Amino acid sequence: MTILQAIILAIIEGITEFLPISSTGHMIIGSSLMGIASDPFTKMFTVAIQLGAILSVxxxxxxxxxxxxxxxxxxxxxxxxAAIVGFLFNDTIDALLERVDVVGYTLLLGGIFFLFIDKIFQENEKSDKQVDYPSALKIGIFQIIAMIPGVSRSAATIIxxxxxxxxxxxxxxxxxFLAVPTMFAATLWKMYKYFDEGGAFGSNEITLFAVGNVVAFxxxxxAIKSFISFLTKHGFKLFGYYRIVLGIVILVLYYLGVGLSIV
Incomplete structure (x- = not known):
């Protein structure tokens, strides 16, 4: 990985992490198109630069x-x-992260659902309800769905x-707020696995890691400031159209065998 590639991935992370369009899916696509997706450091890096993103929160x-x-x-x-399910099914989740077709399908299906979210939950805008413990648990259960790449952690928890x-x-x-403990735990676990499997972390890797997190931050x-303002004014429909278009493009390229294989 070069400095430029690290910056590109960090920009993707910073933009997409808190938008309901799947940061994981975009990172898989971005690293795949740059030809570095299969590199162990890249796989660790795309998770570890979440530290910069959560610091922004x-x-x-x-x-x-x-x-x-x-x-x-x-x-x-x-x-x-999510912590319990992630620990128990870590290998299965890692296997799904190698599936570009899964990203395409989940982006597409999620996008279709997004076209109707504003109408389904339109009465909520009159509510001033705050998060209580039962609500927190149920939102946490929704977060489990985001372990499927392309779903989007942000989308799952907002819904x-x-x-x-x-x-x-x-x-x-x-x-x-929920992203902070979730992404911090995911980052620590990914870094632990990287080192446990003999991954190197010399001066070049430290530089890439530092640059990536600063840019992501x-x-x-x-992105956070812009998203809150946009969401309250315009809702989810535009994100739905974006997901549908991107999902279709990914699936077409995937089945044509063009540029999105990461295995």
């Missing part, structure tokens, strides 16, 4: 993280389902929040 919402212990207990309750009668802004913000800060 902490910086933007730092007051919420010092509000009360109740806030952390709710995050823990929401984090637990989970909407299903609990939260309005779009509240659901999106809780999705951001800056881009994610911009």
């Amino acid at each position: 902490i910086v933007l919402y730092w007051k919420r993280f010092f509000q009360s212990f109740d806030f952390y207990f709710k995050l823990f309750v929401a984090f637990l389902p 989970g929040g909407l299903s609990q009668k939260l309005n779009k802004k509240t659901a999106a913000e809780f999705s951001f 800056i881009v994610a800060m911009i």
Whole structure:
């Protein structure tokens, strides 16, 4: 991996991590098109630069993280389902990450669903409900679905929040907060596996890691601010169209055998 490739992947991560369009899917596509997807360091890097993205959440919402212990207990309750399933089915999840066709299908199907989300949950915008413990657990269960590449962790948890009668802004913000423990745990686990399997981490890898996280942090800060404003004004439909188009393109390229094989 070169510095330029690291920057490109970090920009993709920063833009897509908190948007409901699947950061994992985009990272697979981006690294595949650059011909580096099968490299062990790349696989670790695409997860590890989430540290920069989650730092942006902490910086933007730092007051919420010092509000009360109740806030952390709710995050823990929401984090637990995915943590348990991720630990038990880690190998299966890793195998799915190699499937570009899975990314295409989930982007496509999710995009179709997105065309109807605003109408389904339109009454939620009148609600001022906040996240309680039962809601946190149910949102956490929705997060399990995001282990399928292309689903989008952000999409799954926001929809989970909407299903609990939260309005779009509240659901999106809780999705951001839940990303912190979830992505931190995923990063630590991926780095552990990388080193356990003999991965190198010399001066070049340290430089790539540092640059990637700084770029992801800056881009994610911009993306979060823009997303909340856009979502509350325009809803999910545009994201739905984007997912449908991207999903179709990926599937066409995949079945034609053009450029998206990562095995």
